[in-house]
Amino acid sequence: MSSVLYDVPGPKARRISLIGSVIGSLLILGLLAWIIMVLAQQGIFESRRWQIFTRTDVWRLLGNGLGATLSAAALSAVIAFPLGLALCLLRIADSPIIRIPVRVVLEFLRGMPVVLMMLFVLLGFGTSPFIAVVTGLVLYNAAVFAEIIRAGIQSLPKGQREAGLAIGLTSYRSRMLIELPQAIRRMMPSLVAQMVVLLKDTSLGYIVAYGELLRAVQVMADFLGNAYLFPVFFVAAAIYIAINIAVSRLAVWIERRGSKKAAGGTAKAEPATVEAGAP
Amino acid sequence: MDVIIENLPLYWEGFLRTLFLSAVSGVIALVLGTLLAAARVSPVAALRGFSMVYVEVLRNTPLTIAFFFAAIVLPRLGVKFEQFEIAAIIALSTYTAAFIAEAVRSGVNSVPVGQAEAARSIGMGFGQVLSLIILPQALRTVIPPLINILIALVKNSSVAGAFFVLELFGYGRQLANANGDAVITVLLGTAFFYLLLTVPLGILASTVERKVAIAR
Amino acid sequence: MKAFLTRRKSFVVAATAALALSLSACGGGDAGGTNPSPVEKPTFAAGTTMEKLSSAGTIKIGTKFDQPLFGQVGLDGKPVGFDVEIGKLIAAKLGISADKIEWSETVSANREPFIEQGKVDLVIATYTINDKRKQVVSFAGPYYEAGQALMVNKDNDTIKKPEDVKGKKVCSVTGSTPAATIVDKYGAELVPAATYSACLEPLRNKQVEAVTTDNVILAGFVDKEPDAFKLASDETFTKEPYGIGLKKDDTQFRNWINDQLESFQEDGSYKKAWEATAGSVIKTAPDLPTIDRY
Numbered sequence: 022m023s024s025v026l027y028d029v030p031g032p033k034a035r036r037i038s039l040i041g042s043v044i045g046s047l048l049i050l051g052l053l054a055w056i057i058m059v060l061a062q063q064g065i066f067e068s069r070r071w072q073i074f075t076r077t078d079v080w081r082l083l084g085n086g087l088g089a090t091l092s093a094a095a096l097s098a099v100i101a102f103p104l105g106l107a108l109c110l111l112r113i114a115d116s117p118i119i120r121i122p123v124r125v126v127l128e129f130l131r132g133m134p135v136v137l138m139m140l141f142v143l144l145g146f147g148t149s150p151f152i153a154v155v156t157g158l159v160l161y162n163a164a165v166f167a168e169i170i171r172a173g174i175q176s177l178p179k180g181q182r183e184a185g186l187a188i189g190l191t192s193y194r195s196r197m198l199i200e201l202p203q204a205i206r207r208m209m210p211s212l213v214a215q216m217v218v219l220l221k222d223t224s225l226g227y228i229v230a231y232g233e234l235l236r237a238v239q240v241m242a243d244f245l246g247n248a249y250l251f252p253v254f255f256v257a258a259a260i261y262i263a264i265n266i267a268v269s270r271l272a273v274w275i276e277r278r279g280s281k282k283a284a285g286g287t288a289k290a291e292p293a294t295v296e297a298g299a300p
Numbered sequence: 301m302d303v304i305i306e307n308l309p310l311y312w313e314g315f316l317r318t319l320f321l322s323a324v325s326g327v328i329a330l331v332l333g334t335l336l337a338a339a340r341v342s343p344v345a346a347l348r349g350f351s352m353v354y355v356e357v358l359r360n361t362p363l364t365i366a367f368f369f370a371a372i373v374l375p376r377l378g379v380k381f382e383q384f385e386i387a388a389i390i391a392l393s394t395y396t397a398a399f400i401a402e403a404v405r406s407g408v409n410s411v412p413v414g415q416a417e418a419a420r421s422i423g424m425g426f427g428q429v430l431s432l433i434i435l436p437q438a439l440r441t442v443i444p445p446l447i448n449i450l451i452a453l454v455k456n457s458s459v460a461g462a463f464f465v466l467e468l469f470g471y472g473r474q475l476a477n478a479n480g481d482a483v484i485t486v487l488l489g490t491a492f493f494y495l496l497l498t499v500p501l502g503i504l505a506s507t508v509e510r511k512v513a514i515a516r
Numbered sequence: 517m518k519a520f521l522t523r524r525k526s527f528v529v530a531a532t533a534a535l536a537l538s539l540s541a542c543g544g545g546d547a548g549g550t551n552p553s554p555v556e557k558p559t560f561a562a563g564t565t566m567e568k569l570s571s572a573g574t575i576k577i578g579t580k581f582d583q584p585l586f587g588q589v590g591l592d593g594k595p596v597g598f599d600v601e602i603g604k605l606i607a608a609k610l611g612i613s614a615d616k617i618e619w620s621e622t623v624s625a626n627r628e629p630f631i632e633q634g635k636v637d638l639v640i641a642t643y644t645i646n647d648k649r650k651q652v653v654s655f656a657g658p659y660y661e662a663g664q665a666l667m668v669n670k671d672n673d674t675i676k677k678p679e680d681v682k683g684k685k686v687c688s689v690t691g692s693t694p695a696a697t698i699v700d701k702y703g704a705e706l707v708p709a710a711t712y713s714a715c716l717e718p719l720r721n722k723q724v725e726a727v728t729t730d731n732v733i734l735a736g737f738v739d740k741e742p743d744a745f746k747l748a749s750d751e752t753f754t755k756e757p758y759g760i761g762l763k764k765d766d767t768q769f770r771n772w773i774n775d776q777l778e779s780f781q782e783d784g785s786y787k788k789a790w791e792a793t794a795g796s797v798i799k800t801a802p803d804l805p806t807i808d809r810y
Binding site: 025026027028030034038041042043045046049056059060063065128129131132133134135136137140141144145168172210214217221222224225227235250251254257258261262265266269 | 344365378455487
């Protein structure tokens with residue numbers, strides 16, 4: 022990205038920047054090396070501790086945990102997205118009788134910690150941990166999706182809706198046919214970021230004893246003994262980061278493919294306005 | 301209902317702890333996040349790279365794992381702290397900073413190109429362009445999403461309850477265990493105190509949003 | 517837009533398929549514990565809970581999955597421990613074999629609601645009998661009496677008794693009974709954790725002075741790392757009678773379980789259950805405490 026924020030650096034600036042970069046990189050590498058050394062001194066990288074990963078039952082447990090994480094996340098996303106869409110349409114409805122109560126509900130859902138909602142569903146309605154986790158995630162993320170899509174619709178030029186109404190579309194059809202498709206495309210980065218948040222939030226299922234990845238790791242560390250705490254947590258962190266980065270990348274790829282096809286009609290894509298996602 | 305009234309002091313203590321964690325982490329995350337966003341658009345390649353890696357890794361890590369590193373791995377490295385609040389603040393602020401950096405960066409991108417070009421044409425350097433021209437405009441448009449991130453931060457602080465800090469959610473669980481006959485009421489009480497923090501923030505966000513929209 | 521949605525759908529389908537694969541990979545062997553043989557065709561009076569469970573041929577029991585020695589899930593996903601053994605013994609008396617028991621995890625917060633809503637038939641989960649809980653559920657037992665104790669670092673000689681932790685940092689599980697006791701009675705500063713095992717790192721790093729919970733759980737940790745930790749004293753400072761939670765006012769079921777517990781003591785299966793689990797750490801098997809037939 023050759024930026025508009027600064028002039029193209031001259032030879033001197035480039036040299037300074039290069040030297041700075043090298044020193045900075047060395048410092049960071051040095052810090053990492055020091056961390057690894059200190060941890061190694063405490064025996065955390067002893068092969069004995071990592072040998073558990075040669076056992077199939079360890080991987081099976083991790084696999085089950087991962088399966089539980091992905092199934093809860095997938096189901097929640099599949100329900101939360103259309104629900105968020107519907108809530109968004111109600112939230113910007115013309116009639117205040119619909120708009121205002123929906124706004125109150127959204128405010129409430131956004132303001133409650135997800136852990137609390139999960140616990141509440143589990144205890145209040147006597148559901149299984151899986152249902153509690155999914156419900157908690159759906160309620161919260163639907164509210165966030167609704168907000169993101171709303172922000173997308175509001176960032177559209179007014180003319181879009183006016184033109185829709187002018188050619189005789191009803192308010193609802195203008196939203197569905199003209200505004201939503203543009204808003205969703207525009208907010209894709211935020212929506213994907215929120216999907217990743219949703220995936221990560223499955224780890225809050227520990228509160229209702231849902232056996233997702235992190236819980237599986239915790240249980241495993243408890244069972245095997247504290248010596249294995251660090252190895253299993255490092256592996257879990259690596260799995261999470263890999264999956265989440267893969268999801269983000271996949272979304273970027275899908276978006277690129279989509280926008281190439283759509284590029285014919287639209288003008289040059291504007292940069293995404295603002296992100297409304299919430300961690 | 302009696303359970304809530306009887307235990308109001310405990311709720312209040314938890315509420316204050318949650319408020320403290322959120323406020324301190326929020327301020328640190330705002331500063332750190334803005335610096336990261338500035339690094340991301342800076343001319344120095346290493347800074348851009350560092351900022352990108354930081355944001356990518358932290359955004360894709362579950363908060364629980366961030367807490368694990370702050371509360372359990374750091375002490376192993378010799379970073380000892382008397383108060384576990386410090387670990388919680390480290391985890392919450394480094395995690396939240398990644399989200400703030402992304403929001404601020406998209407705000408920077410939303411400022412019309414002409415602004416930066418005009419600033420440069422009158423001889424401003426990168427630091428001046430960013431701090432005097434771009435950021436003031438960018439921050440205004442990203443205030444609503446920033447507040448949303450802060451709302452999430454308030455709620456995320458509940459994870460600290462599992463990592464050695466007794467905050468609102470921790471008190472809620474303690475009360476739930478002590479009052480097996482009124483678990484639901486206890487949880488409703490906890491929810492109320494969270495909403496006391498998050499709903500005003502949400503209303504603030506939409507008010508600011510409306511103001512900014514008018515000013516545009 | 518349409519094309520985009522279908523693509524998303526196919527992604528989800530693929531993800532679900534991958535998931536089904538990974539789920540079907542589970543199953544597994546057996547890890548430790550005894551296998552009491554079920555009674556052949558026991559008879560019970562019509563309309564009792566015993567009769568219902570016995571003819572259904574299955575029972576749902578809630579236990580902890582993270583409590584060493586009592587209820588802890590192994591690498592094969594099945595819980596093992598003393599609580600689990602007691603559950604198997606009771607099931608056997610109903611004519612239900614160990615593999616027909618549906619174990620579900622109960623955490624501290626959901627034990628009462630799970631019983632009230634009939635999610636589980638019994639809760640055997642290091643569940644201390646107390647009066648507040650008696651208002652919503654009934655308790656058979658106690659089948660074991662634990663007591664709260666303190667665990668410290670091996671080189672710590674300043675903490676011997678609970679009075680010594682006044683104003684000091686003590687780690688325990690958020691919302692647990694031992695946590696409440698050490699704060700309310702002995703004035704310690706609580707450092708809450710998600711599980712007891714999570715307390716070990718702060719103790720090792722000397723960020724807390726002690727860890728407190730029931731003696732049997734601490735004994736399990738000391739057993740695993742005798743060079744790092746020790747119990748502050750062998751004496752306990754509370755009595756934690758572990759009961760078996762069941763639906764409130766199901767007095768017939770409660771009395772029946774109490775009778776069975778006494779029979780386990782007589783025929784030695786109680787001792788055997790102990791030796792197969794917690795006995796690996798606490799050598800002397802306890803006697804069954806006096807049953808609380810309220």
